[in-house]
Amino acid sequence: MINVILLGFGNVNSHLFKAFNNSSQATVKQVFNRSKIDLDSSSQSISFTDKISEIKEADVYIIGIPDDAISSFSESLILRNKLVVHTSGGAAMNVLSKNNRRGIFYPLQTFSKQREVSFKNIPICIEAENASDLEILQNLGKTISENVSEISSEERAKLHLAAVFVNNFTNYLYHIGGDILNKENLSFDLLKPLIQETALKIETLSPKEAQTGPAKRNDVKTIEKHLNLLDDSNYRNVYELFTDALKNNFN
């Protein structure tokens, strides 16, 4: 059994909390957070504290707080020589205080309070300063996911960058699509099957194989028609940038 203490209770740690609770090989011994947290009734027995001085002993301490706050928070811990990791895609391992053994436990996924996610397939990207800590994190990752990989801080920075493209920016394209329909009083629901199939396609085809559309086949008439329909200059900029990139990629 691996004992975990969660430091902070934002999106990532609250989802990790549920995942560890559902696992038989890991247990959340305590949750620290600056402010009171909402736990569902089945988790009321978990020990909670808002005082750094009351943080208990555990195998792994997982910091889940904003990137900017990780360094000073990890410095403020009274713990010494414990395994303290953070969950951020965007922060290097060395932002953590040297007072403890440092590591990373980064689940590569988008988390929202409103949605349950299954950790089974989520890549858990781990990093540690020595082999024995790496093994602890490997074992901890395996308690919730079948997909645990050792990833360096440099690689993780690139992963996080790629995630911004496929998650944040993709979601903004969904927003644009919805906005175009909304102006015609058409429901966003019309686009949902297309959005799902677009995502499912890349499970079996590479994005290059899956690519379709007027830009790919250099269909100048349709591109012209679309640009004339776009009265929002931001959307027109996006259309032109992607169309040029796709033309260059395929023609």
Place this chain on the structure above:
Amino acid sequence: MINVILLGFGNVNSHLFKAFNNSSQATVKQVFNRSKIDLDSSSQSISFTDKISEIKEADVYIIGIPDDAISSFSESLILRNKLVVHTSGGAAMNVLSKNNRRGIFYPLQTFSKQREVSFKNIPICIEAENASDLEILQNLGKTISENVSEISSEERAKLHLAAVFVNNFTNYLYHIGGDILNKENLSFDLLKPLIQETALKIETLSPKEAQTGPAKRNDVKTIEKHLNLLDDSNYRNVYELFTDALKNNFN
């Protein structure tokens, strides 16, 4: 039973062929194509022709060929006063010849030869010049989908434009994500669970509610870090354009 003849056998019509074949209320009476087509063994009994003069009688003729070719092809048909529709998102109904009753049967989905799709949830966007033809197309749509909507040519043009954003451009973001990882020898598989969850989120949240990331929270440090990691100027342009748009949208 509604009799259908498919004119052309590209991505859309070959998928419609399978869907109608699986339906008990519609039947494909004949397939016309300029060149020989591959039918799987279970469909060998379907009547095929490559001669316009041999096209038979049917309730609905569905043209599935490139946008540019629809007008002249529909003009070349010997049929008179039949219901002839096309399947294009990008072409208006009036590109069809007036020799026949005109209509639209546009399944809003991305089709690839390599992937089977279920039509059940695919929006079928229909349009016709008169109420009785609209009803035929409504009934035909219902034989394969639970989601048939009357959509005008103007609305369809906007739908098709929105589809380019959420499908073609989203797929290009997947390509960029994969390319960033590829340069680090990291597998694109690492991004797949994130891509699926990004798409699934908008089934229950609006894109605005689902939005996360450094641009949304105006996390200047992370944005700076990411721009420094991007050595491809095209990708940097995409990053900057989306980041500015998201900042304006949320701050």
